[in-house]
Structures are given as C-alpha cells and as structure tokens.
Amino acid sequence: MAAAASINTAARTAKDTSRTAFEPARLIKAAICVAVTVAIYVVPAPDGLEPQAMHMLAIFLGTILGLILQPLPTAAVAIIGLTAAMLTGTMDPKTAAFSGLGSASIWLIVAAFFIAQGFVKTGLGRRVALVFISLLGKSTLGISYGLSAADLLLAPATPSNTARLGGILFPIITSISDVQKSTPESDESRRRIGAYLAVTANNVNAITSAMFVTSMAAGPVVVQLAADSNVTIGWGTWALAGIVPGVLSLLIIPALVYKVYPPTIKHVPSAQSDARDELKQLGRLSMREWIMAATFVVMLVLWATGSMTGINATTVAFLGVAVLLATGIISWQDMAANKSAWSTLIFFGVLVGMATPLNELGVTEWAGEMIADATSGMPWMAVLALLTVCYFLMHYMFAAELAQAVALYTLFLGVAVAAGAPPVASALMLGCATGLIGAMTHYASGPAALIYGAGYLKTPEFLKIGFLCGIVTVAIWLTVGMGWWKIIGLW
Structure with missing residues (x-):
C-alpha cells in the first residue's frame, strides 16, 4: 500500500510538473x-x-x-x-x-539518507529527539545550540563532515522536526522548525569543519599542500588557531539564522514535560532500536579511527546500510522509495563531474593568476584578506571543498607569501576557509547537498542564508581570528 501510494504521489507530481513546465x-x-x-x-x-x-x-x-x-x-x-x-x-x-556519479563522497551522502531512514523506522531517532527536547526544548534556538555543541564535540574525531552531519546529526534533526509535525510537504509545515534546524546545522557544520585538521576530508590534504610549500601546520596549531573564531562563530550563527530565517515555532512551553512523558511511555529500547544504536556506535568508532584503520568513510556508511538491510531494519523498498537520496545523487554527482574539467582544463588556475596580478604591490594584510574573500567566492564554481583545495590552495598560498604575508597564518587562513565554504550553496559540499536534498529549504533561501553566514564567518576569521593568531604568535 505504501509503495502504491508513493507511486501515485510521484505520478501526480510528474503530472503537475508537466502541466506547469510551460508557464x-x-x-x-x-x-x-x-x-x-x-x-x-x-x-x-x-x-x-x-x-x-x-x-x-x-x-x-x-x-x-x-x-x-x-x-x-x-x-x-x-x-x-x-x-x-x-x-x-x-x-x-x-x-x-559520468565520473562524478562514481564519487565515494557522493555515495556517502546517499548512504546517509538510508541510515536516517533506519533511525526513523526503528523509533530510535524519535527517542533521541525527545531526549534533546526534554533537555533543551523550551526554545527552538536552544535545540539549535544543543545540536551545534554536538557537532563541535564530534568534529575532531569525524574526518568526514558528510558523515558527521548526514549519519549522526541529520537523523536527529529529522526526528525532532517530525515530533513537531514539521516536514518538507508544505511551506507552513517545513517552516515550523525543520527548515531552521536544517539550514543552521549546515552552516554550523561548515564552521566545525574549519576548526580542526581532522573535521573534514580536505583538512589533511591542505596540511600536505602546505607542507609541499614548506609550511608546517600541526594538528594542535590548527585547533588552537580555530578555537576562538570557531566558538565565536558557533555562538553567532544560530542566532543570526534565527533572526533572518525564524522558525514559526519559537517557544513550546509544554515541550519538555510532554517529551519526558512520552519517553516514559516508550519504556526501554526495543530490539530494533538496540540494533540501530549498536550499528550507529560501530559506525561512529570506525569513522573516528579511519586514519588508523584505513577504512574509508563511505565504506563505513555502506557497512551500516548493509547491517540495516540484513537485520530488516530497512528494506530495499524503503531505499528505492527515498526520492531525496536518488535526486541528490543525480544533481550533485553531475555537478561534481562537470566541475572537475574546469580544473583539468586550466580555468581555475587562469582565474587565480588574474587575482594574483590584481593584488600585486598591495600590503600583505590586504592581500590575504582579498585572497580569502576571493577563495570564498570562487567556490561558486566548485562542488566540493576538496576539489577547490586541490585546484587553488597552493596558488593562493604562494601569492599570499610572495606579498609578504606570514606563511603559517596564510596557510591556516586558506585552510580554515576551505571548511567555511562548505555551506554557501546547495552544491558546495556533501553536507550541503544532503541538507538541500532533504527538501526543507528552497533554493533562494539556501543561497541567501549560505552567502550571509559565509560572509559573517569569513569576517570573523579575518578580524577576531587574525587578532587571536597575533596573540598566540602565529604572525
């Protein structure tokens, strides 16, 4: 019956689309x-x-x-x-x-959607959501800060920001939204709480990705590229440099998004007591919930120890999906009906495949050289600031942080150092910017594509908030961050 309903819904959607295609x-x-x-x-x-x-x-x-x-x-x-x-x-x-459709990072996003289904089907996601609401549920903003704290706690030990948001936090967000009857089905429903939590989590994820070497896949690559340019960045150095501008950004961004894109549910006076009552009614975890929880914990451990075990983050995600399939937590019918997962695979995979030739054909290097010529003779502080802003804006041409780092990082670092900018500060600024760019568009990164694919946000909303939050966080890194780096002796 569910499958038939899904097919009928898809047919109606297709019919509606065809009817409006020539407006x-x-x-x-x-x-x-x-x-x-x-x-x-x-x-x-x-x-x-x-x-x-x-x-x-x-x-x-x-x-x-x-x-x-x-x-x-x-x-x-x-x-x-x-x-x-x-x-x-x-x-x-x-x-x-079709090279982009074979990207391991993109299939990690797809797997994250299926893992989220497991959280929903077993009821474990709802249970976790109720725990969050029982602790922080007096306000939507409070829930958002709780999720931000969770992201920050997980970031140093989760080298894949897609795994962190998609496999760990996204199921909690969808479950909290479901509890509050906020779904992507209508504007009124999604704006209740789901859209706010989703877009805030996306921008928070970009901040935590910028704070540690091991909080995104591009981090170790940036460190290696800097080393190739004779600049050494240690894990502790990056973490110390990122903690002050990062925490400040984490305090500002949820409140900023709350101001410019407020949820319609702001205060739920009875939410905490209702959540505690429902948790009592749920009782102990069922066997299906235990299986889901154990699978999740094993995945988290494998993601955290990937650098030691050599197991790729996508492999871990599909191991989790395989366990959920084998134990009947989810079925192939569930996976096949997940339109968000397959739609994200198509649009993000195609964009990654299209963006790659821009680097191979020399377009990105050509644009970088133009920027280098334009900054010739300027004071190093102005050059570094301009390069950072340009690095941020040029991500509109890329569909992944790693792709941009490989294409532009060494070039921009060389221009900054040649202008007299301190090598370590320059390397760190561009490295942190590689994380901050991850939320600016719906194709900017794996986490961004996943959040967009969930359907809570419309394209103009996503782009507007991504640009605003990106500019604010870059400004914080260039002002407060540089001031902090002066205090700790990085320049």
Whole structure:
C-alpha cells in the first residue's frame, strides 16, 4: 500500500510538473539560462585557455544559473546541463561525463539518507529527539545550540563532515522536526522548525569543519599542500588557531539564522514535560532500536579511527546500510522509495563531474593568476584578506571543498607569501576557509547537498542564508581570528 501510494504521489507530481513546465515565468527563466550559456560559449577563449575550457565554463555557469533560477527541478537542470556538455563534445560520455556519479563522497551522502531512514523506522531517532527536547526544548534556538555543541564535540574525531552531519546529526534533526509535525510537504509545515534546524546545522557544520585538521576530508590534504610549500601546520596549531573564531562563530550563527530565517515555532512551553512523558511511555529500547544504536556506535568508532584503520568513510556508511538491510531494519523498498537520496545523487554527482574539467582544463588556475596580478604591490594584510574573500567566492564554481583545495590552495598560498604575508597564518587562513565554504550553496559540499536534498529549504533561501553566514564567518576569521593568531604568535 505504501509503495502504491508513493507511486501515485510521484505520478501526480510528474503530472503537475508537466502541466506547469510551460508557464511564462519558467520559460523566461529557461531563456535567461540558455542566453547566458550561449553568450559565454561563443566568446573567444582568452590567452591561456583553450576553446574547450570556455565551452565547459559556459555550460557549467549556465547550469548553476539554472539551479538558482529553477526553471525545472534541480536534478532535471543538472541532467540538461550534462546533456549539453555531451552534445557539444565538451565532455566525453565514455570518460568525464559520468565520473562524478562514481564519487565515494557522493555515495556517502546517499548512504546517509538510508541510515536516517533506519533511525526513523526503528523509533530510535524519535527517542533521541525527545531526549534533546526534554533537555533543551523550551526554545527552538536552544535545540539549535544543543545540536551545534554536538557537532563541535564530534568534529575532531569525524574526518568526514558528510558523515558527521548526514549519519549522526541529520537523523536527529529529522526526528525532532517530525515530533513537531514539521516536514518538507508544505511551506507552513517545513517552516515550523525543520527548515531552521536544517539550514543552521549546515552552516554550523561548515564552521566545525574549519576548526580542526581532522573535521573534514580536505583538512589533511591542505596540511600536505602546505607542507609541499614548506609550511608546517600541526594538528594542535590548527585547533588552537580555530578555537576562538570557531566558538565565536558557533555562538553567532544560530542566532543570526534565527533572526533572518525564524522558525514559526519559537517557544513550546509544554515541550519538555510532554517529551519526558512520552519517553516514559516508550519504556526501554526495543530490539530494533538496540540494533540501530549498536550499528550507529560501530559506525561512529570506525569513522573516528579511519586514519588508523584505513577504512574509508563511505565504506563505513555502506557497512551500516548493509547491517540495516540484513537485520530488516530497512528494506530495499524503503531505499528505492527515498526520492531525496536518488535526486541528490543525480544533481550533485553531475555537478561534481562537470566541475572537475574546469580544473583539468586550466580555468581555475587562469582565474587565480588574474587575482594574483590584481593584488600585486598591495600590503600583505590586504592581500590575504582579498585572497580569502576571493577563495570564498570562487567556490561558486566548485562542488566540493576538496576539489577547490586541490585546484587553488597552493596558488593562493604562494601569492599570499610572495606579498609578504606570514606563511603559517596564510596557510591556516586558506585552510580554515576551505571548511567555511562548505555551506554557501546547495552544491558546495556533501553536507550541503544532503541538507538541500532533504527538501526543507528552497533554493533562494539556501543561497541567501549560505552567502550571509559565509560572509559573517569569513569576517570573523579575518578580524577576531587574525587578532587571536597575533596573540598566540602565529604572525
């Protein structure tokens, strides 16, 4: 019955989409995307770039514009962009075109959706949500700070920020939202509490990713890239540098989002007592809850010890999914019906595949060299600030923090040091910025794609809040952070 209902719902959705696909507003948005793509596509390639590079840039920017304007659903826009790249010969369908769909990071996101299903189906997620509400449920803001504290506590020991948000915190968020009858089904419902908690958790995750070497996959890569440039960054140095601007950001961002994007449920006077009463009624954990909890703990331990065991974070996630399947906690029917997971796989996988050639064809290096020329002769503090802001803004061209670090980190670090900026402070600033960029768009990182795919936020909302929070956190790192780094002797 559930499967039939899901199919009927999908059919109605498809019918509604087809009925509105040719609305004037959608046609205008589509025309803008096509016009921008064609305009850039026909522009002669500047010195240093091949025509194919300009063609790839045109199609990528046109696709990104489509994701922003939304003439069609996100996954549909991504598929159309990929098709254009293949038809024009810009991407080879046998090699580059579908490479992003094979990314381990993207499949980690998909697995996180299935793990969240396990939390919901067993009732363990609801139980955990009730515990949070019983402790902090007087206000939505209080719950948000509780989740932020949990993220900070887990960050040093969870090298995958996607695993941390998707596998650990996301199920709690969805369960809390479900308890408060807040789902993505309607604007009124999602804005009750779910949308606020989701977008706040996404931006908090970017902050904690910036605070420790081991809180994101790109951290160790940044350390290695800095070492290749003769700059040594230790784990303790990064953690000490990140603690003050990081904690300040964690205090500011939930309140800032609460101000600009408030939930409709702000105070629930009876929430704590109701939660305690329901916990008493639930009684002891069921066998299914114990299995889910044990699976989760094992996954958390394996994620935390990945650097020692050599087990990839995606492997750990799929181990968890396999256990849940084998024990009947979730079924293949549950997984097949998870539209958010498969939609995220398509749109994020396609974007990662499209972003990679921009680096391989030299587009990112060309843009970086332009920035280096523009900063020549400026004071080092101004150069470092400008480079950091540019590094942040250039992430609109990337679909993962790691991809940007590999493409731009060494170049930007070299420009900063050449301008007279202290090497360690420069390396740390760009390294921390690699974490901060993870929430600015719905394709900026694995956690961002997961939160967007859950359906609580509309595209304009996601982009607006991501940009605002990103600018605020970058400003904190450039002011308070640099001041703190002066005190501890990093420059």
